[in-house]
Amino acid sequence: MKNLDTKFPKRALSVLMASATTLALIGCGGTGQDDQTPSTSSTQFSGVAIDGALARATVYLDSNNNATRDPWEDYAFTDNDGYYSYNPKTNTDYCASSAPASEKIYCLKSSRSFSNVVVRVDGGYDLLTGEPFLGQMSRRIELEESTSSVDSVVSPLTTLMTNVESNDDRSNVLNALRISENDLDVNYLDSDGTGSVNSSLLNTALKVHKTVTVLSDRLNDNYEELNNEVGTMNDPSSEVYRSLAQELTANSDTGLDNILRDTQALTRIMDNSESVLRDLYEQKELDLPADLGSSESPDQFTRVVNITSNIPNIVNRLIDPISTIDTGGAQGRARALETFVIKSVNEGRNDDSSIDNAVNFFTNEANTTLVDALTSALSGERGDLSALLNNDFSGSDFDSEEEINQASRLDDSAQPLSLLAGSTLKVSDLDLGSAPNDLKDAEVEFYFTGDTDAISGQFTSCVKFIDGASTDGTLGEGNSRGELVNGYWSMLGASSDNRSSFSVLLTIEFLGATYQAILKPNGTATIANTEYERIRFDFDGEIKNWYSVDGLTTTEIVPTSNKDCETRLPSRVGI
Incomplete structure (x- = not known):
């Protein structure tokens, strides 16, 4: 198991790219039952993961059915359409010997011998809702001794x-x-x-x-x-x-x-x-x-x-x-349902009247016109749950089609991302903490590479994470003035006919581990007389708004070391 250190890697990636929540790398333990002896042949497991279709989910062979990926268990990720190993929509075989490294991460193969095995899916992003997928899904696969490939649907059913x-x-x-x-x-x-x-x-x-x-x-x-x-x-x-x-x-x-x-x-x-x-x-x-x-x-x-x-x-x-x-109708309805689910999950142990208001809103037949307006507004690329999650589903801001439309769609100031290749994007957390012993300074600068009109490619990023630092210059455990992180980017839903997207999927590689995240433009905001572009960043199930002064700019020089990153991201708190 590649376990993340409790210092910078564990905290910075999660805090810096999402929130102050730490993360633990999946995988551990197990009874050892059904341990398999590697064979000279291999079996290719392919299929699709759906609640909505799950992009960038981890899919693995849970040989002992303990609901976590043990170190010896093979794994891969789902692609932009929710497929792994083979995508029938694009006729792409991710396990082909000629597949590039950026596609090999979607190939799920095993050289172990199984009579049956559980294919399990964790995390990723639900393409119907546009939100992080919560929970796990699985499917038990029965295998014959001569089986060389398996294709299956993994779903709640x-x-x-x-x-x-x-x-x-x-x-x-x-x-x-x-x-x-x-x-x-x-x-x-x-x-x-x-x-x-x-x-x-x-x-x-x-x-x-x-x-x-x-x-x-x-x-x-x-x-x-x-x-x-x-x-x-x-x-x-x-x-x-x-x-x-x-x-x-x-x-x-x-x-x-x-x-x-x-x-x-x-x-x-x-x-x-x-x-x-x-x-x-x-x-x-x-x-x-x-x-x-x-x-x-x-x-x-x-x-x-x-x-x-x-x-x-x-x-x-x-x-x-x-x-x-149709797909658009399913998307709007799934997003409306997800609003209720997220509200319910976030409630904790205290009563939240907005949940009860939401139940009444959705189930009261008198609200049929308003419910239909909501599902319509949530359909398409500008449908957005961010503001809706903070709405209490009652009162004057939720009693007309106009108000509902305003609460459930991205502001007109939010523009899709396009022409990422060759561009730099610097985002910052505006919270700088307080002196003398709780200073904060978190920033990320992305450098996207690829062909000029590419809709996918690689990226390098500089990550600065300072939290709980002191004015005497003490950074505290787990902080860094600059860390170089690499990965792949892909514009969700983009094509040769439409090279822009409101969602950019990121595959982040750091210290031998791989993570998935998503970047979304979220309009503009004026704070302390400075206009910022808001960038929503979803990472490890956490959602946070970051802020960019310049938005996308042309890349001049791509950093190649941690020292370069420290130069690119100087301290904003004087230490």
């Missing part, structure tokens, strides 16, 4: 089936979902290869994953050692999926919607999931927090299950399973 072993139980879960075995292989975002959306499967998949997302987050808030301790899962979602599948198996005739609306069923799912997490904590000899489902900490599931029980009705209102919708 396949994730439910990962730990369902008997044929009877599989039939029960499928019956509860009201789908067939063949539906597990359908890319419901492109069901006929020409962009047709299967609204029924999309409806079901979103209900499942968004329910799991909100429930998992409540557990994640309490069990903070997950993904920080060797041998623990990345997050609780794999266990919540397992518990949901058990509930569906036992009550298949009840149907998915009724189970997801039932707060008692949701509480059982939480209890069963928490029990597994507590066993894991005890196994790892970690300090156990209060049991959310016991007298030790009573009623800690009440709020989250009450919130979550509204998801089926909201999804049904936004995505009619028997209606025809």
Whole structure:
């Protein structure tokens, strides 16, 4: 496992490119079961990861099904369309011997021998919502000895089936979902290869994953050692999926919607999931927090299950399973749903009236015109959740189509990024902390390379991170005056006919580890009489606005060392 140091690499990449949250590199631990002996042949795993399609997600072969990538487990990333190893839209084989290094990162191959293996997907960006993907998805793949290639869909529907072993139980879960075995292989975002959306499967998949997302987050808030301790899962979602599948198996005739609306069923799912997490904590000899489902900490599931029980009705209102919708329509509806999910995830343990307002807004039939206006405004490249997430979904700023349109689209001052190759972009955090012992100074300067009209290429960046420094010149642990970081860039949705984009995907390579991030223009702002371009930066699930005085400028010299970076990014706090 390549584990990030607790000093600069761990803090600066996360804080500097997102927020003050530290990150831990995925991968660790495991029981060692199903250890495989490398063979002389290899199997190519290809497919697509969809909730919406997931770009730049990590996809790996979880051979021991412990919901984290162990050091020996093969992995790759999904491309701009959510595919790995092979993209049928562009007819690109990322595993071909002639594929360049920038494409090899999407190739998932293994020389190990498997009778079955779980393909698991973490992180990345949901192309329907434009937001970071929360949680995990998976699919169990059965392999023959002579298998040389496997192609599969990984979705919330396949994730439910990962730990369902008997044929009877599989039939029960499928019956509860009201789908067939063949539906597990359908890319419901492109069901006929020409962009047709299967609204029924999309409806079901979103209900499942968004329910799991909100429930998992409540557990994640309490069990903070997950993904920080060797041998623990990345997050609780794999266990919540397992518990949901058990509930569906036992009550298949009840149907998915009724189970997801039932707060008692949701509480059982939480209890069963928490029990597994507590066993894991005890196994790892970690300090156990209060049991959310016991007298030790009573009623800690009440709020989250009450919130979550509204998801089926909201999804049904936004995505009619028997209606025809196109990709644009699916995008606007998925973004509207994501607003509710993000609000629910960010609520923490306190009541948030805007969540209840959002439930009423989406489910009250009197709001049909306004809901339709919202989904329409959120469609397309200018649809944006940033302002909407801070809206309380009530009052005079949300009672007309005009107000809703203003709250859910990028300002006209936000312009798409284009002609990145040969350009430099410097962004800064305007918070400089306070003297004498809490000075801050965080800046990044990107240098994009490639052909003049390229829509993808490589980049070099200088990263400066100072946090909690003192006026006596003491930087403090984990700080740096300048660090050279490299990677690849790609303009999401751009093509030879349209070489601009509101989203630039970044693959960041640092100290042998690889990370994914996304850059988005977010309009202009005047602060202290200075006009800035706002740049939204999403990294490791964190979202932060950075500010640029000059925007894109022509690159004069690309730095080649940390010392060059220190020169390029002088201190703004006098140390």
